Each structure stands twice: as structure tokens, then as C-alpha cells.
Amino acid sequence: MFELIDRDGLGRIGKFTVGNHKVTTPTIAIVVNPNRQVVPPELMKKMGVELIITNSYIIHKNQDTRKIYSKDGLHKTLKWDGPIYTDSGTFQMYSRQIKDLPNKKIIQFQKKIKSDIITPVDVFTLPQDDKPVARKKLNETIKRIKEVSQLTKGNFTAPIQGGRHLDLRKLACKKLSKINPLVFPIGGIVPYMEQYRYSKLAEIILTCKLNLPFSTPIHAFGAGHPMVFAFLAYLGCDIFDSAMYSLAAQRGAYLTVNGTIDSSKLVEFPCTCPACSCSTVKEFKSSSMFQKEKFLTLHNLYVTIAEIKTVRQAIRLNRLGELVQIRARAHPKLGEAVLNILKKHGADIIPFEKMSKSSALFYSGAETSYRPEVIDAKIRSKLIGKKFEHPFWGKVPLGLRSSYPFSQSVTPGGTKFPFCKPTIQLKTILDYQFGKGASKNFKNLQLEVSKKTGRIRRVRQCGTLLGTVRPSDGLFIPSFAGAKLLGKYIKTIKVKDKEVAGFIRIGKSLFARFAFPSKNIRPNEEVLITFKNKPLALGTACLSSHEMIQFKRGMAVKVRRRS
Numbered sequence: 001m002f003e004l005i006d007r008d009g010l011g012r013i014g015k016f017t018v019g020n021h022k023v024t025t026p027t028i029a030i031v032v033n034p035n036r037q038v039v040p041p042e043l044m045k046k047m048g049v050e051l052i053i054t055n056s057y058i059i060h061k062n063q064d065t066r067k068i069y070s071k072d073g074l075h076k077t078l079k080w081d082g083p084i085y086t087d088s089g090t091f092q093m094y095s096r097q098i099k100d101l102p103n104k105k106i107i108q109f110q111k112k113i114k115s116d117i118i119t120p121v122d123v124f125t126l127p128q129d130d131k132p133v134a135r136k137k138l139n140e141t142i143k144r145i146k147e148v149s150q151l152t153k154g155n156f157t158a159p160i161q162g163g164r165h166l167d168l169r170k171l172a173c174k175k176l177s178k179i180n181p182l183v184f185p186i187g188g189i190v191p192y193m194e195q196y197r198y199s200k201l202a203e204i205i206l207t208c209k210l211n212l213p214f215s216t217p218i219h220a221f222g223a224g225h226p227m228v229f230a231f232l233a234y235l236g237c238d239i240f241d242s243a244m245y246s247l248a249a250q251r252g253a254y255l256t257v258n259g260t261i262d263s264s265k266l267v268e269f270p271c272t273c274p275a276c277s278c279s280t281v282k283e284f285k286s287s288s289m290f291q292k293e294k295f296l297t298l299h300n301l302y303v304t305i306a307e308i309k310t311v312r313q314a315i316r317l318n319r320l321g322e323l324v325q326i327r328a329r330a331h332p333k334l335g336e337a338v339l340n341i342l343k344k345h346g347a348d349i350i351p352f353e354k355m356s357k358s359s360a361l362f363y364s365g366a367e368t369s370y371r372p373e374v375i376d377a378k379i380r381s382k383l384i385g386k387k388f389e390h391p392f393w394g395k396v397p398l399g400l401r402s403s404y405p406f407s408q409s410v411t412p413g414g415t416k417f418p419f420c421k422p423t424i425q426l427k428t429i430l431d432y433q434f435g436k437g438a439s440k441n442f443k444n445l446q447l448e449v450s451k452k453t454g455r456i457r458r459v460r461q462c463g464t465l466l467g468t469v470r471p472s473d474g475l476f477i478p479s480f481a482g483a484k485l486l487g488k489y490i491k492t493i494k495v496k497d498k499e500v501a502g503f504i505r506i507g508k509s510l511f512a513r514f515a516f517p518s519k520n521i522r523p524n525e526e527v528l529i530t531f532k533n534k535p536l537a538l539g540t541a542c543l544s545s546h547e548m549i550q551f552k553r554g555m556a557v558k559v560r561r562r563s
């Protein structure tokens with residue numbers, strides 16, 4: 001079960017339920033080596049880790065570990081009372097050239113050791129695999145996923161394969177969308193990260209994201225380096241997994257969000273994590289090989305976890321776009337990928353973007369022009385009102401001088417917009433927010449304007465309040481009378497259940513499973529809830545129409561006014 005709590009771009013804060021455990025996403029499943037633990041799982045918990053992942057194939061292949069884990073189970077052996085995700089050995093088949101593993105046997109073994117999230121042995125598709133080969137591997141993977149769905153009680157994953165072939169990835173998403181797994185891992189992406197092919201990686205992830213149900217978390221299998229978390233979270237990945245912290249430590253690598261540093265070149269630690277704060281480079285360099293590895297493992301883990309928290313906080317602040325652009329400076333190939341993906345697919349993200357955000361839009365580099373918020377604002381304002389030329393925004397309607405994102409942004413050229421009469425401002429806002437023509441019934445208005453700011457506060461017609469203009473984003477918040485004048489321009493959500501209608505009437509929020517939305521509703525859009533074709537309440541959508549249909553849990557509309 002997955003519930004959406006907050007969002008930015010395609011990134012989201014989610015509540016992911018695994019058995020009796022709840023995990024906040026985006027999260028990182030920390031890879032635990034079943035044979036060798038440099039950092040004990042108890043310490044990981046203190047560091048903020050909520051989910052760990054280990055490899056059932058590695059446990060199974062060794063007679064001793066097989067015996068211990070079979071007898072005591074994963075949780076007792078690893079001393080971890082949180083959720084444990086198990087991998088099947090697919091990646092080892094790729095990295096160590098191991099011959100095919102028996103799917104059924106590996107699944108049964110994961111059940112035996114009490115894994116919370118069971119992975120089938122999917123067939124790793126290589127970047128160089130041509131379409132017929134990739135298709136064959138995909139068909140076999142789908143067969144194996146069907147097997148795991150029959151052998152488990154819903155706590156399985158459905159890895160999406162298809163290699164570099166986006167049509168095959170799409171086909172995999174379509175075929176597996178109804179199978180209802182706990183997680184959709186995006187498989188076969190490690191080679192793209194190893195080769196810095198971030199543009200291709202991003203295209204694969206975005207293709208999968210837009211073709212899979214939004215109500216199931218997506219796992220970027222094998223990602224890895226903290227440098228890429230913000231970008232992949234922005235594209236909708238909810239789970240990452242990292243063995244990188246440990247593998248890097250073994251080869252003497254010191255991870256940072258801006259890339260990797262060879263620890264032998266360190267003169268001082270550019271970090272204040274507990275490991276770096278309690279040691280000096282001199283002490284580190286004079287320590288034993290094992291101590292060095294332990295130190296680096298700890299530091300790498302702290303950096304990895306801190307970045308996941310940074311990403312989550314950026315989503316909550318609606319600043320993920322800016323964080324992605326900042327991280328894009330870490331590697332030219334990452335920067336290229338961010339620019340490419342926004343140029344090519346920025347518009348595809350618009351349906352899932354908030355209509356207005358709690359933070360101002362900051363110009364953070366050339367990519368800003370292609371961010372979905374910017375493209376959206378330009379599209380919606382193109383055919384309305386008298387314009388003036390702005391250095392960043394181009395032709396902006398004068399009437400949007402106080403509205404999101406034009407006024408709530410820090411861009412080259414500033415935010416000093418020319419004066420515009422309040423009546424024109426209101427009409428422009430209505431047409432921009434609800435669609436061209438929405439203002440046609442708004443006549444003979446009395447506008448209450450702030451003497452201090454010159455902004456519209458309340459809108460009345462013959463003494464009846466039609467709505468207010470929200471000071472924070474300059475958008476119109478209609479009353480029932482205002483919604484009536486908007487007519488077909490305000491999007492509606494039907495409630496069909498009488499009992500639910502009763503709850504809405506007393507001011508409770510509308511939950512996704514009871515919502516029947518009209519098309520193209522966006523998060524943070526002002527909507528009208530109806531029951532038997534009569535207005536029931538007004539509120540702000542938390543989900544897009546697409547998501548309201550898919551989600552079984554969580555709020556669809558935060559109710560503001562009721563009839």
C-alpha cells in the first residue's frame with residue numbers, strides 16, 4: 001500500500017506500508033551483505049535507515065548461511081526489526097556472469113527466510129541487447145513475475161525490463177500494471193549509471209514512471225550514488241538502494257553529493273558527519289586497512305542518508321526542481337541529462353505538477369526555462385490579455401503581475417511588472433487559472449483592493465461574495481456563487497456515496513477511493529465537489545485526476561467550503 005503525502009515535479013513524499021511497517025519515501029534501501037557487516041544494522045537504524053535490502057542468492061549459495069538464515073529468518077539473524085527487501089541474484093547473473101538461477105527455488109527460499117519484499121529472478125537486459133533479444137528476455141521476465149505473484153501473498157516486486165528499447169519498457173509496464181505488486185523496480189539500469197549515460201537512464205525511468213500506476217512505488221534498482229538521488233526522485237523514483245557506500249569504501253572512495261573523491265588525496269574532510277567530525281585525515285591515513293574501510297563506509301552511509309533527507313525536505317518545500325539543477329553541476333553528463341530531459345519531456349510532467357507552489361521559483365541555470373512550471377505558465381498565458389516583454393518570461397499578460405509563478409519567482413529581469421487595472425487583473429487571472437473564457441460571466445464587479453499592496457482581496461457582484469484572490473499566489477479562490485459563474489470552467493469531482501457526501505457536508509476531506517473526477521485536474525487546483533449533480537463543497541485537489549482514479553488511499557481533495 002502506498003499513500004501520497006506531498007509532491008514536487010514527479011517526486012513525492014509517500015507513506016509506504018510493508019506488512020506492519022511504515023516507510024517514508026523517497027527512501028534508500030541500504031544493502032546489507034549477509035556475510036559481512038561493517039556497520040551493524042542497529043547503528044543504521046539510529047542513522048535514520050528505514051529499509052534494508054539483502055541478497056537471497058548470496059545467502060542461498062553458501063551452505064552455512066543458508067542453514068542459519070533458514071533456521072532463524074532474516075530479521076533475527078540480521079538483528080533488524082524493520083522491513084527487509086530481498087534481491088534474487090539477477091544482478092549477480094549480470095556482474096559475475098553466473099548462469100541462470102531457478103526462479104521458483106529462489107522465491108521459495110525468500111519466503112522461507114521471511115523476506116518482506118520478494119523479488120523474482122528477472123532476466124537482466126544489457127544496453128547492447130538488440131530488440132529481439134530484449135523482447136525474449138522481457139517475455140521470460142514477465143513469466144517469472146507471474147510465477148512470483150502466484151507463490152506469494154502480494155509482497156512481491158515486478159521488475160520492469162526491456163533494456164534501452166523504450167517501446168519494450170512501455171509494453172512491460174502495460175502488461176504488469178494490473179498484477180498489483182508491492183514495488184515496481186526498474187531493472188537493468190546499472191550499466192547506464194556506470195557509463196554516465198544519464199540521459200538514457202532518465203528516459204528509461206520517465207517512460208516507466210508515466211506508464212505504471214502511480215499508486216505503486218518505483219524502485220531505481222542499483223541507484224546508488226547520492227549525486228543522482230534528486231534527479232531520479234524528480235522523475236518519480238520512490239526507492240533507491242545502495243551498496244555503493246560499501247563498495248566505494250572498499251576501494252578507498254569518499255562519496256560526496258558532488259561526486260567521488262579518492263581518499264588518498266584528502267587533506268581535510270569536507271564533511272561534518274559524526275565519522276568525519278571525530279577524526280582527522282592524519283589519523284585516517286595512519287589507520288589499518290580495515291579501519292580505513294570502516295571509516296569510509298560510515299562516512300559514505302551518512303552522506304547517502306543525508307542526501308535522501310535533503311531530497312525529502314526539498315519536496316516538502318517545493319524546491320526539488322532547484323535541488324536537481326544544483327546537483328546537475330556535479331557532473332557534465334548529469335547536467336546534460338537534466339537539460340535534455342526537461343527540454344524533451346518537461347511538458348509531460350505538467351499534469352502532475354502543483355498549480356501553484358509554496359516556494360518561489362528560483363532561476364538556477366539554463367534548465368529553468370524548460371521546467372514544467374515555466375512551460376505551463378507560458379502555455380496558459382499565451383492567448384490571454386495585453387502583454388509586456390519580460391527578460392526571462394518573454395510575453396507576460398499585464399494582469400498576471402501578482403500571480404504564480406510570474407510574481408513568485410526570482411529570475412533575471414526581476415519581478416517589477418507594469419501597473420494593470422484591478423478589473424483587468426481579475427479577468428486575466430480567471431482566464432489563466434480556469435481557461436480562456438472563464439471570466440465571461442464576471443461582470444459589474446466590486447473589487448476590494450489593498451491600499452498597501454494594490455492587490456485584489458475580495459470580489460463581489462451586487463454585494464455577493466464571488467471569491468478572494470489569495471495573497472500568496474495571486475490566484476482566485478471561488479465561493480459557491482463564484483463557482484456558479486465559472487460554470488463549466490471549474491473542474492468537478494463527483495461523489496456517488498450518500499454517506500461520503502454526509503461527511504463532506506460536515507467539512508471532512510474527500511478520499512481518493514470515493515472520488516470520481518472530471519479530466520485534467522491538477523494538484524492544488526480549485527475544484528467543486530458535487531453529489532447528484534448539486535454543489536456539495538469547494539476545495540483544493542491534492543491529486544491529479546489520473547491519480548485519484550488509481551489511488552486506494554489518501555486524500556483527493558482538501559475541503560474548504562461546504563454547501
Ligand SMILES: [Zn+2]
Nearest residue numbers: 271273276299
Ligand atoms: Zn563525513
